[in-house]
Amino acid sequence: MPRKARELSALEVRRLTGPGRHAVGGADGLFLRVTQAGSRSWVLRYPTGEKRLSASGKPFAVYRDVGLGSYPNTSLANARKQAEAIREKLAKGVDPLIEKKAAKQARRAAELRRLSFAQAVAAVVKIKQAEASNAKHAGQWATTLATYAVPALGTMSVADIELAHVKQALEPIWQDKPTTAARVRQRIETVLAWATAHGHRTGPNPAAWKGNLDAVLPAPSKITKKAHHRAMPIDAMPEFWKRLCGRDDMPAKALAFAILTGSRSGEALGARWQEFDLAGATWTIPPERMKGRREHRVPLAPVAVELLRSLPQGDEGLVFTRDKGRKLADRAMTDLLAAMGEKERATVHGFRSTLRDWMSERTATPHDVA
Incomplete structure (x- = not known):
């Protein structure tokens, strides 16, 4: 752990221009780092609790540096305030760098979850175009989703879509166009399954039929009006x-x-x-x-x-x-x-x-x- 440094004044800190790391006091482990090019920034050095052996076999403590901003954009008083806040976290067993890394990962996960339904549709349609045995079938995927699903769900994050939203998208066509509606439901289910597999959402698929939508919508087989093709006598x-x-x-x-x-x-x-x-x-x-x-x-x-x-x-x-x-x-x-x-x-x-x-x-x- 760094020795207790004398607490420097703001004027004394301003005069620190020589390259190196200068202890400024006021908070254990707080330094002003000056580069060869003359840029200056605040660093807090703290022990990680880890011990290692030197080349001579002697144990030494491992320290970690965390940046607190550039000087003079970050004032001496502000740097000391930040250093004390971090020291309080360290006293509670919270490592600021690990915490920062976890926060970054959480933000990344949140960004992934913010993928819109329309973006997910575009990704799945691209896959279906590659899989389709004919262009017409792939075109039907894009057309039905764009016509009946994207207007209601397109701007929503796939992570936020629930059964009520899927039901709202399907209800306008469920009775009048049951065959089309059934296909749209299956395709919404596929899009949301893709989103789950790629980490954009979690939990049950709200477009699944069995044990889900079958409780709130009539079965397509019960409402489908079978239209026979006209046949020559x-x-x-x-x-x-x-x-x-x-x-x-x-x-x-x-x-x-x-x-x-x-x-x-x-x-x-x-x-x-x-x-x-x-x-x-x-x-x-x-x-x-x-x-x-x-x-x-x-x-x-x-x-x-x-x-x-x-x-x-x-x-x-x-x-x-x-x-x-x-x-x-x-x-x-x-x-x-x-x-x-x-x-x-x-x-x-x-x-x-x-x-x-x-x-x-x-x-x-x-x-x-x-």
Whole structure:
């Protein structure tokens, strides 16, 4: 511990200009440190309580320095006041440097917890864009959250979001758009789970359904209004098919192919030549293009093989294209139905239902096969 120093006056301190550490008294361990460049600052030196051995084997006490500000910005009186306050803490077993480090860590933790919901959404959407098998799915994540969640939760810290806030965001669409609302809830849950995993919040996820929101909101399955895709009546198909086959445009050929194979519009429009074995009359759709993420093999009827052979063929590339080999627009077949005056009677997806009805009602196909 430093020897008791004589208490210097303010004038005497002002005259301390030689490089080194000068004891000023008035508080044990208080020094004015002067650098070679002439800058001056206050330092309080105190023992840590730790003992070490010198090179000669003699024990010595370990001291620690804590800065109290520059001189003369920090006056002698102020420096002594600070030094006495620290001495009082040391007497209670509180190390000021350790306390300062803990306070810095606490501030850092608080900064992490102040991450806004909108910032968390941006981070999660970026991850989903990298994971998504198609850009449309990633876009849906960004759009639904921006439309239904960010307006209510966007500026809030993720650490402050509770069940009441999530409920407030979902209630306006829960009854009118139950399917969308259920997806929004799941996506809010994912965003908050990401925030928890990255240290931005703690505690249960307020967007979780089971044992949480299910106590304050009706189950989506109880309020969802199932809207069936409009399906062409079986008896209307021959006349419609005749008109469809009379067209020579690519959307018509794509729709005819989708009808013949019972495929979804995305599966048909994304079909590539390398997926087909025309000699074996099979179409193998890879897992990444299937809704269920499983490879799907489709047997091709002779008329479907004939339709494919009528198209410009290649070893690779899309089967149904528009100018310069580009993929047909997602709405190409829907727009075709509208142009043919069938918008109110049928949808592209509805032809799957028509095929299923035909197999059940007009053929002896076993149920499981159908």
